[in-house]
Amino acid sequence: MIRIFACLAALWTGAAAAETMKMAVTTSFHNSGLSEVLLPAIARDTGLDVQLLVVGTGQALRLGEAGDVDAILVHSKSAEEAFVAAGFGTHRREIMYNDFVIVGPLSDDAAIAGAGAASDALTAIAQTETPFVSRGDDSGTHKKERALWEAAGYNTAAFGDWYKAVGAGMGASLNTASSLNAYILADRASWLNFGNKGDLVLLFAGDPALFNQYAYLPVNPTRHPHVKSDAAEKLEDWLTSDAAKALIDGYMIDGEALFTFNAKQAE
Numbered sequence: 001m002i003r004i005f006a007c008l009a010a011l012w013t014g015a016a017a018a019e020t021m022k023m024a025v026t027t028s029f030h031n032s033g034l035s036e037v038l039l040p041a042i043a044r045d046t047g048l049d050v051q052l053l054v055v056g057t058g059q060a061l062r063l064g065e066a067g068d069v070d071a072i073l074v075h076s077k078s079a080e081e082a083f084v085a086a087g088f089g090t091h092r093r094e095i096m097y098n099d100f101v102i103v104g105p106l107s108d109d110a111a112i113a114g115a116g117a118a119s120d121a122l123t124a125i126a127q128t129e130t131p132f133v134s135r136g137d138d139s140g141t142h143k144k145e146r147a148l149w150e151a152a153g154y155n156t157a158a159f160g161d162w163y164k165a166v167g168a169g170m171g172a173s174l175n176t177a178s179s180l181n182a183y184i185l186a187d188r189a190s191w192l193n194f195g196n197k198g199d200l201v202l203l204f205a206g207d208p209a210l211f212n213q214y215a216y217l218p219v220n221p222t223r224h225p226h227v228k229s230d231a232a233e234k235l236e237d238w239l240t241s242d243a244a245k246a247l248i249d250g251y252m253i254d255g256e257a258l259f260t261f262n263a264k265q266a267e
Contacts, residue, residue: 018043021231022069024053024060026140027169029073029214032189032258034251041247046238048231056139056169064088064217067224071232075140075187075214089217090229095239096248096259097213100144102204103174103191104130104183112183118207119152126154129162131182135173136165140212145185148209174200187212189258214259239263 029035035052042048053063057074064072065088073095074080083089102112102121110130112121125132134156135142149156156163166176170190177184178198186194191202216239218232238244240263248261 018049020049021228022051024063024069024072028187028190030054031171033193056137058138064219070228071218076143090220093216095216095263096261098188098259100210100212101188101202103200104203105181106199106201113203118209121204122152133177133182133184134165136167192253
């Protein structure tokens with residue numbers, strides 16, 4: 001009986017020792033499935049119970065500004081730099097990257113598969129007015145998509161009904177594109193992990209403009225004293241460690257890597 005109580009006490013002590021922190025992450029990161037690989041390892045190695053708030057990059061940054069999370073992991077460099085410059089984040093630390101791809105119907109009615117650049121592919125879609133699904137949610141993917149249209153010389157506000165802004169996460173937007181047999185910009189990881197592809201196929205990739213960097217930003221405790229800055233620092237140390245590198249680089253679907261670790265050690 002004494003041994004049973006001792007074991008229960010040890011379990012209770014271990015549970016009590018676990019520290020909880022909140023991190024806002026993008027839907028594209030969550031849809032990739034990588035979080036299901038990383039979170040158990042983080043808990044085992046650091047004792048941190050990391051609770052994820054899965055939202056678009058814009059909403060993640062707003063949660064950080066309000067002090068509703070302890071850190072964020074997002075993918076829109078200009079917005080991240082503005083977040084830090086405004087004093088909401090202590091710094092920006094690059095963790096990993098992949099790329100964006102343009103997915104569309106197997107028939108490829110806009111003939112983008114042979115395009116020389118992302119701007120050429122989008123121009124072909126606009127000129128043929130072939131259905132295109134936009135996340136339309138101020139996420140990192142949506143911000144990238146708008147920048148790509150602007151680089152191609154287009155203002156999405158002037159588009160007709162063929163351009164469908166759905167205001168949804170990556171998975172839901174891919175589902176809409178699948179049902180409409182439409183083109184869509186997606187991050188490679190979400191696309192590879194997406195189970196309802198239908199007649200959609202990856203049609204264009206490889207342009208350097210489609211580079212997709214993910215970065216970690218701890219919320220500034222000077223602005224919000226209640227945030228768990230020590231836990232955020234502990235998580236950052238783990239995310240930039242060899243253990244994280246092995247899991248991130250080793251995460252594959254059908255033999256294809258979804259992310260590449262590129263965190264630099266602190267100087």
